[in-house]
Structures are given as C-alpha cells and as structure tokens.
Amino acid sequence: MRTLEFLASRLGKAVLVVIGVVVLNFLLIQLAPGDPAAVLAGEAGAGDELYLAQLREQFGLDRPLHVQLLSYLGNVLSGDLGYSYRNQVPVLELIADRLPATLLLTGSAFVFSLVLGVLLGILAASRRGTAADTVIMTGALVFYATPLFWIALMAVLVFSIYLPWLPPFDMETIGAGYTGWRRALDIAHHLVLPTVTLGLFFTATYARITRASMLEVMSLDFVKTARAKGVQQGRIIRRHVLRNAILPVFTLASVQAGQLVGGAVLTETVFAWPGIGRLMFDALFQRDYPVLLGVFLVTAIMVVLVNLAADLLYRIVDPRIETAA
Amino acid sequence: MSFLRLFARNKGAVIGLVILGTVVAIAAAAPLLYPEDPWRSVGRPLLPPFENLRFPLGTDMLGRDIAAGIAHGARVSLLIGLVSTSVAVLIGVGLGAVAGFLGGRLDDLLMRFTEFFQTIPAFAMAILLVAIFTPSIASIILAIAVVSWPPVARLVRGEFLTLRSREFVQAAVVIGQSGPRIMFSQILPNAMSPIIVAGSLMVATAILTESSLSFLGLGDRNMMSWGFMIGAARTMLRDAWWMSVFPGLAILLTVLAINLVGEGLNDAMNPHLRGRRA
Numbered sequence A: 001m002r003t004l005e006f007l008a009s010r011l012g013k014a015v016l017v018v019i020g021v022v023v024l025n026f027l028l029i030q031l032a033p034g035d036p037a038a039v040l041a042g043e044a045g046a047g048d049e050l051y052l053a054q055l056r057e058q059f060g061l062d063r064p065l066h067v068q069l070l071s072y073l074g075n076v077l078s079g080d081l082g083y084s085y086r087n088q089v090p091v092l093e094l095i096a097d098r099l100p101a102t103l104l105l106t107g108s109a110f111v112f113s114l115v116l117g118v119l120l121g122i123l124a125a126s127r128r129g130t131a132a133d134t135v136i137m138t139g140a141l142v143f144y145a146t147p148l149f150w151i152a153l154m155a156v157l158v159f160s161i162y163l164p165w166l167p168p169f170d171m172e173t174i175g176a177g178y179t180g181w182r183r184a185l186d187i188a189h190h191l192v193l194p195t196v197t198l199g200l201f202f203t204a205t206y207a208r209i210t211r212a213s214m215l216e217v218m219s220l221d222f223v224k225t226a227r228a229k230g231v232q233q234g235r236i237i238r239r240h241v242l243r244n245a246i247l248p249v250f251t252l253a254s255v256q257a258g259q260l261v262g263g264a265v266l267t268e269t270v271f272a273w274p275g276i277g278r279l280m281f282d283a284l285f286q287r288d289y290p291v292l293l294g295v296f297l298v299t300a301i302m303v304v305l306v307n308l309a310a311d312l313l314y315r316i317v318d319p320r321i322e323t324a325a
Numbered sequence B: 001m002s003f004l005r006l007f008a009r010n011k012g013a014v015i016g017l018v019i020l021g022t023v024v025a026i027a028a029a030a031p032l033l034y035p036e037d038p039w040r041s042v043g044r045p046l047l048p049p050f051e052n053l054r055f056p057l058g059t060d061m062l063g064r065d066i067a068a069g070i071a072h073g074a075r076v077s078l079l080i081g082l083v084s085t086s087v088a089v090l091i092g093v094g095l096g097a098v099a100g101f102l103g104g105r106l107d108d109l110l111m112r113f114t115e116f117f118q119t120i121p122a123f124a125m126a127i128l129l130v131a132i133f134t135p136s137i138a139s140i141i142l143a144i145a146v147v148s149w150p151p152v153a154r155l156v157r158g159e160f161l162t163l164r165s166r167e168f169v170q171a172a173v174v175i176g177q178s179g180p181r182i183m184f185s186q187i188l189p190n191a192m193s194p195i196i197v198a199g200s201l202m203v204a205t206a207i208l209t210e211s212s213l214s215f216l217g218l219g220d221r222n223m224m225s226w227g228f229m230i231g232a233a234r235t236m237l238r239d240a241w242w243m244s245v246f247p248g249l250a251i252l253l254t255v256l257a258i259n260l261v262g263e264g265l266n267d268a269m270n271p272h273l274r275g276r277r278a
Helices: A002-031 A036-045 A049-059 A065-077 A091-126 A131-145 A148-162 A180-218 A221-228 A233-255 A257-271 A276-286 A289-317 B003-009 B011-033 B066-102 B104-119 B122-132 B137-148 B150-163 B167-174 B179-190 B192-215 B226-236 B242-269
Strands: none
Touching: A002 A036, A002 A065, A002 A289, A002 B104, A002 B122, A036 A049, A036 A289, A091 A131, A091 A180, A091 A233, A091 A257, A091 A276, A091 A289, A131 A180, A131 B242, A148 A180, A148 A257, A148 B192, A148 B226, A148 B242, A180 A233, A180 A257, A221 A233, A233 A257, A233 A289, A257 A276, A257 A289, A257 B122, A276 A289, A276 B122, A289 B104, A289 B122, B003 B011, B003 B242, B011 B066, B011 B242, B066 B104, B066 B137, B066 B150, B066 B179, B066 B192, B066 B226, B066 B242, B104 B150, B122 B137, B122 B192, B137 B150, B137 B192, B150 B179, B150 B192, B167 B179, B179 B192, B192 B226, B192 B242, B226 B242
16 A cells, blocks of 8 residues: 555656656747747748648647647647657657667666676775775776766777777668677677767766765674674675665666766767667757757656656665655 | 865865866966967868977867867866856755745745756756757856756755754844845855855866767857867767867866865865765
C-alpha cells in the first residue's frame, strides 16, 4: 500500500514536470521575436503564406492566449509534436527514428562512467595519500575541467587519425551490409570512442564523490569497531564502507541524468552519431524550431523517467527512505 | 589564521590563482598585444605552430592568427563567465532568501519552481533559449543564468532557514528592523562565504557552457571565442591539429584554475569543512 502511494505521488510529480516543459515550450514560442506561426514553421516555411495561414488556423493563433495554451497542451500530450516543414515529416516520427541511437550511447556512457568512476573512487579512498590516490584525483580534476567536445576531437585525433584503431564517424560501417552478430560487433566498435569521451567527465565526477563519501564513512565509529575486531581491510571496504558510501553516488548519478543527455548533443555532433542530439544540431542550422522544441521535450521526459526509476530503486536499496524525502 | 594564509596552505589553489592571473592579464592586454581584429586574415593559411615567430601558435585555414584568437577569446570567456554567474547568483539569492526567510506556502511554491528548473536538462534548455532568441552575447548570458541559478537558490534557502532562528536575528526583530533589512543586512552577510564559493565554481561551469554553445555555432558572431575556434577546426582536424588543440588547452587551463581557486576559497572560508570535500 505504502509503495503504491509512493509510486502515485512520484508519477504525479513526473507528469507535472512534463506539463511544465510543454508550457515552457509554449511560452518560448510566444516570446520569440517575430510571428509565432513563423517560429512553428521554422525558417524554411517562412516564405510559404499558405502554410503559415494553415498553422495560424491549426493553433488558433488569433484566439486568446489561454485558449492557445490549452490547445497546444492538448496537441502535444496527444503525441502531436508538430511538423518539420524542412524534413517533410512529423517531428515525433523524426525523434522516434533517432531515439534508439541516443539511448544506446547515453546508456553505455552512463554504465561506463559509473563503473569506472566508482572503482577509481574506491581505489583512491582505500589508498588515501599514496601515489595512486594522487594520480586518480589529479586525473579527475583535469577531466572535470575539460570541455566534452574537445576530448572527443582529441580522441579522434589520436585514436582514429594517428593510430587508425577506431572509426571516427557514424554508428556502423555504411554499405557493409552486416547482419546479426557481425553488425552488433560493428556497432560496438563504433560505440567505443563516443562512449568513452561522453563518459569521462562523469567518471571524474563519480570518482570524486565516491572517494569523498568513502572517506567520510571510514571515519565513523563502526568502521573502527570492525577494524578493532580484526576484520580484514578488503572486507571492511567492501562490506562496511562501500555499502554505506554508495548512496550519495547514486543520488548524484540520477541528478546528472540531464547533463548526460546534454553532453550527448555535443558527442553526437562530433561523431556524426545518428541520435536526437545530432538531430538537434541539424535543426539548429535549419532553424527548424518544432524539432528543437520536440527534442527538448523528449530529453526532459528521459530525465524524468530516469529520476523516477532512481526513486524506485532507492526504495529497494534503502527502505528507510520515505515518500517525503 | 588569516584568510590569505589559509588560502595559501592549499598548493593547488595557489597554482590556480597564478594560471587565472595569467589568463586575466592576457585578456586585459589582448587589444595591446593584438590590436588587429582577430577575425582578419593576417598570414599564410594553415601555418603550423612554432615555425614562424610572428604566429607562434600557427594560423587557421583563412590565415587568422590562432594566438590572437585565443587572447581575444579569453575576454569573451571571462566576461560571459562572470556576468552570467552574477545574474544567476542574483536570481538564486533573491528567490532563496525569500523562500528561506518567509517559509510557509511561498517557500513550498518557490522550491517546486526551483526543483523544476533543476530537473529539466540544462544544456538542451540553454541551446533552445539561445537559438530562439538568436545568438548574441545577451542571449548567451541569459541562457546560462537561467540554467544555473537553482543550486544557489537551494543553498541560500538552507542558510536563511538556519540563520533566521539565531539570536542575533531575533534581536533585530525585537528592535523593530524591517524584514528586508534583516534579510540583507543581518542574515545575508553571514551567508556570504558559501555563496562566494558556489559562485566561483559556477564561473567555471559557465565558461564550459559558453564554449559548448559557441562550438555548436551558437556564439556571438561579432566576438571571437574559444568554442567557436574549436568548432571551426572540427573539419580541419586531419590537416591542422593546432587549430583545435590550443583553444582547447586554453579552456582546460582556465576552467581548471577557477576550480582550484574555488576549492581554495572553500578551504579558507569554511575551515571546519576541510577534508570533507574530495
């Protein structure tokens, strides 16, 4: 019963955020310099009077603002994200087509950075003050300050141009016609550079927070007790410290879901990865505003879903966390 | 111990301060060192670095001086970093102070609002804002400020919430000081140090965001910036590595320096927290 209530309240919150983003999109269309119909049509459609008139009709741009807002909300929530005049395709279709590539990239970057970051953080904390600790923390400091798109370019420079090890562009070898396992391997090969470059910034963040959190727990009395009882160091780290120190890392990871998606725009641009980030970049150049607004909404929905999943996971990992938390 | 000695105990912070000082000096001296417009072609295109003393960092495909671009780009990065952070801190302090001091339903409402802005993907939002309001220095500053104020608001709210029940605040209430006066002359000065630390770290993030925006082509067309230089170098990666390497190093060093200084400030201003942060 409790869990059900909890689920309902979190779902309600998630829906409110999504509605909020739709309202925000509506406000941006209204605030944009120029005619809202021209914004909805994108630069490409600006010359076509007939299409503009049709848009004005469809969105009721001559009616009062609150009526417009309601009809916009109704449209978007029923799955109509507008029409990309430039691509001659509904926006939803464009995004649905590109979404799997982005999910693959952000998902693998997330797993990569979480696993590597936590491992490095544990290593640094358990060897505090040694050379290993210094090297890991200096590395984290540097990658924390490096622009993502620049790491991506440097990775291409080193691993694709000077050392021809990894493919610099696209998601698979164009025209190779691979199928089944061969194709999966090909995609994995193309996935390495984008994943690592997108993941390194977050690896740095997770390593720092894991180390800090571990050190904090290591100073607590129960760890001293365990040590006094003669429990081995490795077991203390694994069973006593890590279990208590890992929660802040998960909190941060779920909060940063949005940043990961934002980073994907840059990574996909550099690697010509056919996801929604790349779609957003192309839409920028074509001034295809419906696509921009649509991608923004979809990324917000992705973040909300990740946060929802994290909240539910919390309940399992740490049953003390209540709805109010 | 004095503030300066506390700060100087952190070696990284001193190194950061030296690097940052150098970047500020280069930014200030850019019009003297490179009086020419950094957009103008001044030499042979695609000149490699360290060959011609006039162009120590080489030239790009249009014969523009990379070193001049970096010097002028420093002005843009620092300007946007500082101004957008100031705007974000103003918004954050305003909302956080009201929420924490008044409490109740208004606090609830403001915190929901803050949470909303913290949830939505910041960089995608910044892209959208700059694209819709057309790229200019004002729209870039606005976009970065809009996506970066929420953490400040939460921090300030927390400080106000704990400070408002302290005795010196009660005393101010008893002698009849007005609400705004208590907020800004009694509580705010006591909440300054975490705000300064958070603000200094935000400048680094703002510089990264600005460079990412201009990398995507959303920079101010009239101002040379590091992100734009790297964006322009993207297609030349195979032929001219120096075009993207040097501006990237400039961003890396500047952001690293600001982070180091921010951590040094944290150690010096909140000595009781030392060692808690990574």
